Amino acid sequence: TQLLEQSPQFLSIQEGENLTVYCNSSSVFSSLQWYRQEPGEGPVLLVTVVTGGEVKKLKRLTFQFGDARKDSSLHITAAQPGDTGLYLCAGGFPEYGNKLVFGAGTILRVKS
Amino acid sequence: NAGVTQTPKFRVLKTGQSMTLLCAQDMNHEYMYWYRQDPGMGLRLIHYSVGEGTTAKGEVPDGYNVSRLKKQNFLLGLESAAPSQTSVYFCASSRPTGNSWELFFGEGSRLTVL
Numbered sequence: 001t002q003l004l005e006q007s008p009q010f011l012s013i014q015e016g017e018n019l020t021v022y023c024n025s026s027s028v029f030s031s032l033q034w035y036r037q038e039p040g041e042g043p044v045l046l047v048t049v050v051t052g053g054e055v056k057k058l059k060r061l062t063f064q065f066g067d068a069r070k071d072s073s074l075h076i077t078a079a080q081p082g083d084t085g086l087y088l089c090a091g092g093f094p095e096y097g098n099k100l101v102f103g104a105g106t107i108l109r110v111k112s
Numbered sequence: 113n114a115g116v117t118q119t120p121k122f123r124v125l126k127t128g129q130s131m132t133l134l135c136a137q138d139m140n141h142e143y144m145y146w147y148r149q150d151p152g153m154g155l156r157l158i159h160y161s162v163g164e165g166t167t168a169k170g171e172v173p174d175g176y177n178v179s180r181l182k183k184q185n186f187l188l189g190l191e192s193a194a195p196s197q198t199s200v201y202f203c204a205s206s207r208p209t210g211n212s213w214e215l216f217f218g219e220g221s222r223l224t225v226l
Binding site: 048090 | 157160170190201202213214219
C-alpha cells in the first residue's frame with residue numbers, strides 16, 4: 001500500500017486542454033512537493049507547499065495544498081506538448097524526518 | 113554546473129556479479145540519497161546519508177550497501193546482483209528550503225540484471 005496515492009496514473013490529452021492530477025494520503029503532510037521528470041532524466045522540483053489551503057502558481061501550473069494537509073492537486077491550464085512528462089508528488093511526514101515519500105506518479109502526454 | 117553526476121549511466125550484469133554506482137555532487141550538500149525507480153512504484157528510498165561518514169537504511173535497503181567516505185560522494189554497491197534489482201537508480205542530494213528539503217537528482221543509472 002502506497003503512503004501517497006496519485007491519480008490518474010496516465011493522462012493523454014490534446015494541446016490546449018486543461019487537466020488536474022491529484023495526490024492523496026491518509027496521513028498529514030508536514031510539506032508536499034511536486035516534481036516533473038522527463039524521459040532519461042531525474043526529477044526536477046516544481047514547487048513546495050507547506051501551509052494548509054496554500055495555493056501557488058507557476059505560469060500555467062496551479063498547485064493547491066488541502067486544508068487538512070492530506071492532499072494536493074496540480075492543475076495545468078491550456079496544456080502544451082512541452083508539459084509532457086511524469087509528475088511526482090512527494091510528501092514529508094513528521095515520522096519520517098527529512099526523508100520524502102514519493103507517489104507512483106502521473107504520466108502526462110500532451111498531443112499536438 | 114555539474115550538480116549531481118552518476119556513473120555509469122547504463123550497466124548489464126549477470127546474476128551474482130557485483131558492482132558499484134558512484135554519485136558525485138558539487139553543491140556542498142550534507143544529505144545524499146539513493147532511490148530506485150520501477151514502473152508503477154514511484155521512487156523508493158534505498159539508503160541515505162546525513163553527512164560524511166554516516167549512512168542509514170531507507171525503505172528498501174536489502175541487497176545494497178553504501179558508503180559516504182567523502183562529503184561529495186555517495187557510493188551504492190550491489191554485492192551479488194539479482195534480477196529483482198533491475199531498475200533505474202537515482203542519486204539525489206538535498207538542501208533545506210524552509211520546512212522542507214529540495215532534492216537535486218542525477219540523470220539516473222539503468223541497471224539490468226540477467
